[in-house]
Amino acid sequence: xxxxxxxxxxxxxxxxxxxxxxxxxxxxxxxxxxxxxxxxxxxxxxxxxxxxxxxxxxxxxxxxxxxxxxxxxxxxxxxxxxxxxxxxxxxxxxxxxxxxxxxxxxxxxxxxxxxxxxxxxxxxxxxxxxxxxxxxxxxxxxxxxxxxxxxxxxxxxxxxxxxxxxxxxxxxxxx
Amino acid sequence: xxxxxxxxxxxxxxxxxxxxxxxxxxxxxxxxxxxxxxxxxxxxxxxxxxxxxxxxxxxxxxxxxxxxxxxxxxxxxxxxxxxxxxxxxxxxxxxxxxxxxxxxxxxxxxxxxxxxxxxxxxxxxxxxxxxxxxxxxxxxxxxxxxxxxxxxxxxxxxxxxxxxxxxxxxxxxxx
Numbered sequence: 001x002x003x004x005x006x007x008x009x010x011x012x013x014x015x016x017x018x019x020x021x022x023x024x025x026x027x028x029x030x031x032x033x034x035x036x037x038x039x040x041x042x043x044x045x046x047x048x049x050x051x052x053x054x055x056x057x058x059x060x061x062x063x064x065x066x067x068x069x070x071x072x073x074x075x076x077x078x079x080x081x082x083x084x085x086x087x088x089x090x091x092x093x094x095x096x097x098x099x100x101x102x103x104x105x106x107x108x109x110x111x112x113x114x115x116x117x118x119x120x121x122x123x124x125x126x127x128x129x130x131x132x133x134x135x136x137x138x139x140x141x142x143x144x145x146x147x148x149x150x151x152x153x154x155x156x157x158x159x160x161x162x163x164x165x166x167x168x169x170x171x172x173x174x175x
Numbered sequence: 176x177x178x179x180x181x182x183x184x185x186x187x188x189x190x191x192x193x194x195x196x197x198x199x200x201x202x203x204x205x206x207x208x209x210x211x212x213x214x215x216x217x218x219x220x221x222x223x224x225x226x227x228x229x230x231x232x233x234x235x236x237x238x239x240x241x242x243x244x245x246x247x248x249x250x251x252x253x254x255x256x257x258x259x260x261x262x263x264x265x266x267x268x269x270x271x272x273x274x275x276x277x278x279x280x281x282x283x284x285x286x287x288x289x290x291x292x293x294x295x296x297x298x299x300x301x302x303x304x305x306x307x308x309x310x311x312x313x314x315x316x317x318x319x320x321x322x323x324x325x326x327x328x329x330x331x332x333x334x335x336x337x338x339x340x341x342x343x344x345x346x347x348x349x350x
Contacts, residue, residue, distance in 0.1 A: 003300065086300050092289045098273035114267045115297045121290035125178065125261050127302040 001084045003128035004173070005142070008089035008101060010134040010151040012076070012109075013066040016041065019053065036152045044152075057094065064100035068108050071166035077111055079173050085116055086128065090138065092121040130173075132163060147172075176259045178303035179348070180317070183264035183276060185309040185326040187251070187284075188241040191216065194228065211327040219327075232269065239275035243283050246341035252286055254348050260291055261303065265313065267296040305348075307338060322347075 009015045020031050023045065036044040045053050056062055079085060087105060091097050098119055105117055118126070123133075124141040131142045134151040139160065148160035163169050184190045195206050198220060211219040220228050231237055254260060262280060266272050273294055280292055293301070298308075299316040306317045309326040314335065323335035338344050 005300065086297075088300075092277060092292050092294070095274045095277045095289075098277065098294065099270045102267060102270045102273065113296070114270075117267050118293065118295040118300065119267070119273065120293040120295075121288070122261075125180065125263075125293070125302055126300050128300055 001082075002130065003084040003086065004079065005086050005088050005123075005126055005128040005131040005133075005144075006076075007131075007133040007135070007138065007149065008087055008091070008105070010153075011132060011149045012069050012072045012087070013063070013104065014069055015057075015063065015066055016152060018062070018066050019056065020044075022056065023049070023053065033152060037156060041153045058096060060096040061100065063091075063094070063097040064104055066104060069166060071170070073109060075166040075170045075174070076109060078170070080111055083173065085112070086118055086126075087112065087116055088118040088120065088123060088126055090121060090123060090135075091119045132169065136160075176257075177305065178259040178261065179254065180261050180263050180298075180301055180303040180306040180308075180319075181251075182306075182308040182310070182313065182324065183262055183266070183280070185328075186307060186324045187244050187247045187262070188238070188279065189244055190232075190238065190241050191327060193237070193241050194231065195219075197231065198224070198228065208327060212331060216328045233271060235271040236275065238266075238269070238272040239279055241279060244341060246345070248284060250341040250345045250349070251284060253345070255286055258348065260287070261293055261301075262287065262291055263293040263295065263298060263301055265296060265298060265310075266294045307344065311335075 024030060031044045033044060042050055042053060089101055091101055101119060102117060105112055123138045128144050130145045130147060131139060132147045132149050133139050134149045134154055136157060139146040146160060148154060148157060148162050150162050150164045199205060206219045208219060217225055217228060264276055266276055276294060277292060280287060298313045303319050305320045305322060306314060307322045307324050308314050309324045309329055311332060314321040314323065321335060323329060323332060323337050325337050325339045
């Protein structure tokens with residue numbers, strides 16, 4: 001059974017969407033999407049609000065209520081029958097998110113078990129046949145097949161096979 | 176730089192010691208060391224107290240105050256200069272332990288960073304040159320050099336190179 005390593009944030013969960021919704025409601029202000037580039041999504045927010053956004057990101061509960069990416073639940077349910085799936089999140093940077101991420105995953109994806117969740121800081125020690133991730137820093141160290149999950153911050157990245165949504169993932173992995 | 180994958184519980188932290196100390200004080204009763212065998216350390220405690228011991232294990236805070244294994248701090252400080260170290264704990268089964276384990280590690284081993292901690296359910300997707308672990312279930316899937324860290328529950332296991340304490344680890348890795 002082939003092993004697929006799947007990222008959490010911006011791939012099956014939508015923290016960026018949750019942050020933008022929260023921010024625009026709280027501050028009656030618009031995020032500048034053009035400024036969100038690889039490694040600098042914070043730049044979509046005005047400089048004077050960076051601290052607020054970071055505090056929100058580190059706060060307990062933020063990762064507990066994230067929206068689920070469209071079709072991820074249905075597509076992964078079937079992929080979970082055919083592949084060995086691990087959900088691998090570089091979450092240790094946000095210690096308050098760790099239990100939230102466990103609880104979120106098992107609530108929205110009840111067919112996964114705790115055995116399939118990995119919370120790490122760095123993904124260079126993870127091995128598998130395929131990796132689906134929105135961050136180049138994770139894909140570069142991976143030895144298997146690399147799939148870039150499209151996100152606002154990676155729009156300009158070239159040279160990787162992309163997955164734009166979970167219907168496209170189904171077309172690749174469930175054909 | 177060679178990569179060493181190091182387990183947390185029973186290797187650098189002592190949850191068994193903490194549990195026995197707590198239990199014997201709380202119940203004025205002795206743990207039966209002879210009954211603690213591979214995969215059944217719970218059998219060291221009387222049947223009627225298994226539920227209490229499990230509740231303690233799952234409770235918030237239990238993993239925050241564990242004793243550190245002798246010499247682990249000093250030996251790992253030097254190993255951390257010479258090797259790429261990851262502390263990998265199969266902790267996701269205990270969601271309340273996740274932040275506790277992060278906070279514990281960075282308090283007692285301040286030279287490690289959050290990038291070096293991995294909290295998982297299963298270790299079969301972890302790759303490295305050496306693994307130090309007290310559980311056969313983790314060592315069996317590992318492709319590199321396997322080192323069994325001696326614990327009460329693995330006394331009868333044969334066929335593995337053992338590390339009995341951190342002075343022995345220093346003799347192997349810092350010679």
